[in-house]
Amino acid sequence: MRISNFSNFNAVSFGTNTRRYKVGPENDVVYTQTKINREDIDFKNLVGLIFGSFKDKDKVSVYDMACSDGSEAYTLAIFLKEFLKDKKVAKFFPIIASDSDGIIITCAKRNKINITEDELKELEKAGIDYKKYFLPAKEKMYIPNDKISNDTETYMCCDELKKNIRFENCTILQQIEKMEKDEPKVVLCRNVLPYLGNRSDVLYNLLRLNNKMKQDDILVIGDFDRDFYIIDFLKKRDFKEIQNNVFVKTK
Ligand SMILES: C[S@@+](CC[C@H](N)C(=O)[O-])C[C@H]1O[C@@H](n2cnc3c(N)ncnc32)[C@H](O)[C@@H]1O
Incomplete structure (x- = not known):
């Protein structure tokens, strides 16, 4: 069984930092990328x-599944802190960020x-003044299977930021198993x-979710997830797109 549109992915198309890893039932080798404040x-x-959406709730669970090196979870945490400064955002923390790639999660931890x-x-x-959140590390971090560009530096996350994220090494299905239906x-x-x-x-993954x-x-x-059958699945299960790539479950 091959990854359906596997041939669409290759290292060259990404331009900057890329990560090589194995995915899917057949362990296909693919190249992938993440970044802070990804534009999609x-x-x-x-x-x-x-x-x-959750102003009346005391606690909201935030899951970042397939989080890679944490760029996405850090972005969300920073934007929550920066743009909702006077509001009570502690209820969204810690963000639970997980990935099946043990190497990248070890680095993130x-x-x-x-x-x-x-x-x-x-x-x-x-x-955003990034220096509040990231400080230059003493040494560059070289991660097995990563190809990094010359303008890349290694940073340490400050304590204030790192306490907002909890990294876990697990698959999407394992993470879904640990979710409670009733938690917002x-x-x-x-x-x-x-x-x-x-x-x-x-x-199958989407059904479980x-x-x-x-x-x-x-x-x-x-x-990257916007295949027609995925959008169709979401619409049929009462997910309404309220912002590009953001869906709310209406029933
Ligand atoms: C392109 S990155 C996405 C990172 C981030 N979510 C973003 O959008 O920038 C894809 C990530 O999915 C992870 N991944 C692939 N299959 C997975 C699975 N079954 N469970 C959890 N993570 C998985 C990979 O290890 C990789 O870190």
Whole structure:
């Protein structure tokens, strides 16, 4: 069984940092990438939306499944802290960030992250002083199976940020098993679905996830996940797209 659109992925198309790893039932080798403030989500709008949707709740579980090196979880935590400064955001923490790749999660748990100059510039453009969150590490971190660009430096996450994220090494299905249907939740499951195998493998993961989601819960996907059958599945299960790649369960 081959990953359905596996041939679409190759290292060259990504440009900057890439990671090589094995996915799916046949252990296909693919190249992948993540980054801080990835452009397929308007994170500033997302945090406002999350806050508004759960303003009456005391605790909200936030899951970042297939989190890779933590870039996405850090982005969400930083945007929650920066753009909802005067609001009560502690109920969203810690973000539970998980990935099936043990090597990348080991690095994330050491609170180190490789960041490019462009990513830092993007944070600055958003009005964020990144130095509050990331400090240059003494040594560059070389991760097996990673190819990093020359403008990449290794940073340490500051204590204030690292306490907002809990990294776990598990698959999407294992993470779903640990979710409670009744807890109000936000689930990021982004830029990973086509890696899960063929169409029935992907739909199986989505079915299991849907079983744990209830009205008002939020699901966030990525541009890479926007295959027509995935969007169709979500629409048929009462997920309404309220912002690009952000879906709320309406029933
Ligand atoms: C392209 S990265 C996505 C990172 C981040 N979510 C983003 O959008 O930038 C894909 C990640 O999915 C992870 N992954 C692949 N299959 C997985 C599975 N079954 N369970 C958990 N993580 C998985 C890989 O290890 C990789 O870190």
